[in-house]
Amino acid sequence: xxxxxxxxxxxxxxxxxxxxxxxxxxxxxxxxxxxxxxxxxxxxxxxxxxxxxxxxxxxxxxxxxxxxxxxxxxxxxxxxxxxxxxxxxxxxxxxxxxxxxxxxxxxxxxxxxxxxxxxxxxxxxxxxxxxxxxxxxxxxxxxxxxxxxxxxxxxxxxxxxxxxxxxxxxxxxxxxxxxxxxxxxxxxxxxxxxxxxxxxxxxxxxxxxxxxxxxxxxxxxxxxxxxxxxxxxxxxxxxxxxxxxxxxxxxxxxxxxxxxxxxxxxxxxxxxxxxxxxxxxxxxxxxxxxxxxxxxxxxxxxxxxxxxxxxxxxxxxxxxxxxxxxxxxxxxxxxxxxxxxxxxxxxxxxxxxxxxxxxxxxxxxxxxx
Numbered sequence: 001x002x003x004x005x006x007x008x009x010x011x012x013x014x015x016x017x018x019x020x021x022x023x024x025x026x027x028x029x030x031x032x033x034x035x036x037x038x039x040x041x042x043x044x045x046x047x048x049x050x051x052x053x054x055x056x057x058x059x060x061x062x063x064x065x066x067x068x069x070x071x072x073x074x075x076x077x078x079x080x081x082x083x084x085x086x087x088x089x090x091x092x093x094x095x096x097x098x099x100x101x102x103x104x105x106x107x108x109x110x111x112x113x114x115x116x117x118x119x120x121x122x123x124x125x126x127x128x129x130x131x132x133x134x135x136x137x138x139x140x141x142x143x144x145x146x147x148x149x150x151x152x153x154x155x156x157x158x159x160x161x162x163x164x165x166x167x168x169x170x171x172x173x174x175x176x177x178x179x180x181x182x183x184x185x186x187x188x189x190x191x192x193x194x195x196x197x198x199x200x201x202x203x204x205x206x207x208x209x210x211x212x213x214x215x216x217x218x219x220x221x222x223x224x225x226x227x228x229x230x231x232x233x234x235x236x237x238x239x240x241x242x243x244x245x246x247x248x249x250x251x252x253x254x255x256x257x258x259x260x261x262x263x264x265x266x267x268x269x270x271x272x273x274x275x276x277x278x279x280x281x282x283x284x285x286x287x288x289x290x291x292x293x294x295x296x297x298x299x300x301x302x303x304x305x306x307x308x309x310x311x312x313x314x315x316x317x318x319x320x321x322x323x324x325x326x327x328x329x330x331x332x333x334x335x336x337x338x339x340x341x342x343x344x345x346x347x348x349x350x351x352x353x354x355x356x357x358x359x360x361x362x363x364x365x366x367x368x369x
Contacts, residue, residue, distance in 0.1 A: 019302070039087050043123035045080060046089075047110065052120070055090070056107035060099035116165050124158035129317040136317060145325030148221060148268075151318070156224060160199030163264070167201040172209020175358045175365070182259065182288060186210040190258035193218065193282050195248045195275060196265030200228025200241070207237040217243040218253060249274030257282045263292045264363065266344070267336040268319050270326035276348035276368070289350075289368040295360065296335045307362065311335050341366060 020026040046052050054069045055061060061069070063078035070077070081100045084090040089106060093099045102110070109117045128151045135146050148155070176182045186192075189212025194203040197217030207213050219225050225245045232238040246253050248262075249271050260279045266272050276289075283289050294311050297304055304312075315334035323329050332340065342353045345368050356365040 035087075038083075039089070040123050040126050042080060042083055042087070043089070043110070043120065044127045046084065047120045047123055051077075051080065052102060052107065052110040055100065055102040056111050060093060060101035062097045062099055064097075066100070113161065114165050114168065116169060118161070118165055121158035121161035124154040125162070125318070128152055128155035128158065132317070132321075136321060139321055139324065143324070145323065145329070146321035147325040148322045149223070150325075151322075155318070156199070156221070156227075160201060160224075160227070163198075164201045167205035167263075168208065169205075171202060171205040175360075176206075177209075178358060179356055182290070185258050185288065186213055189213060191256070192216070193255065193257040193260045193279075195260065195262040195279060196268070197228060197243060197263075198224050198265070200224075200231045200243060202261065202263045203228070203241050203243070204232055204235050204237055207232075207241045208235065213240065215241045216255065216257075217241065218246045218248050219243070220245065220247050248278050251278070253278055253282070255282055256284055257287050259283075260287055260289045261292070262290075264294070266291055266293055266341065267332045267334055268323050269332070270323050270329035272330055272332060272344045273347045276344055276350070280349050280368070290356070291341065291353075291366045291368060292363050293336055293341065293366070294334055295362055295364040296337055298338060308335070338364070338366070 020029050049070050049072055051066060051070055051072075054066055058065075058069060063081055064074050066072075066081065067074040067077040081090065081092075085092040085100060089102075089110075091101050091103060093101075108115045110120045112118055132146050132151060135150075139145055172186070176186060186206065187210060190210070192203070192206055192213060192215040194206070194215055194217040197203050197219045198221075200217055203215040203217040207215055217225075217228060219228070222245045225243045228243045229238070232241040232243070244253075249269075260283045262275070262279065266275065269275050279289050296308055296311055311334045318334075320331065320333035323333065324331055330344075338353065338355065345353050350368045352369045354367040354369055356367055358365045
């Protein structure tokens with residue numbers, strides 16, 4: 001898939017957030033937020049029941065026809081369809097019986113798992129976080145956390161599905177392909193350790209992008225490792241990509257690697273320094289260590305843009321509670337600024353970090369030196 005295809009991007013200009021100062025202004029802001037939240041709930045229902053998929057493949061459809069294809073109850077289906085038309089997600093005919101359709105661009109964003117514009121998993125992620133709001137209130141009081149596996153299948157799956165199109169389409173030739181020494185090493189058939197591999201798409205993307213590459217993926221979450229192994233088999237790279245259930249901070253994780261990576265996970269770890277120390281050991285004297293994490297500002301500002309606003313949301317309701325669910329946690333959270341990573345890296349034995357010239361809306365790539 002070409003990198004020129006539509007993709008999920010930050011809002012144009014990533015405008016700074018503004019603070020309303022009157023009751024009416026705040027009320028308007030809250031009202032808009034409520035509408036957005038309800039749209040996310042509706043998106044979740046449409047995604048999980050296959051409504052969008054059926055509309056994309058067979059639409060336009062009446063409520064009766066969609067309910068028949070989805071195995072749902074027509075009365076609920078009609079209410080959902082009408083809400084989706086009101087909110088602009090779907091289109092509807094003027095004649096009776098009314099038929100509902102999904103615009104082509106919306107169908108790509110809501111049903112195409114390989115599209116860079118695929119956003120449906122975000123509804124699963126936000127819904128899974130919402131199910132734990134009472135727990136979040138409690139951890140504010142007692143200082144504990146909410147473990148990753150407590151968020152359930154929706155959270156685990158959504159994380160992988162959001163990253164999948166980027167890792168399969170861009171990671172190898174587009175992102176790493178733009179960094180000469182990394183590209184040369186991978187082209188020569190590098191042995192790669194992927195720390196915090198999750199559902200395996202980063203490891204699979206590297207193996208598909210570079211024919212001679214072999215990858216060992218490590219993650220503490222056993223269900224993720226099991227799913228990653230299945231994904232590797234389905235993608236035809238199981239002989240070159242292996243996954244291991246292991247704590248990357250454990251000295252038992254061993255081997256010699258040409259490239260050691262950690263994609264969007266260091267900020268989640270209770271002990272990032274131990275993991276970075278392991279990465280340094282696995283890379284030895286000649287290996288390259290790369291961390292991809294969130295593209296947040298250098299320092300806090302109340303005038304931060306919408307991307308940072310989003311990252312604070314992930315941090316408050318997902319990543320920080322996950323990290324704090326372990327004893328003696330560093331409590332990093334999603335908003336891990338470059339200087340925070342630099343401090344962790346130096347404590348792990350690195351000299352410094354370098355920001356690589358890979359431009360994305362949401363992530364920043366670091367080489368640890």
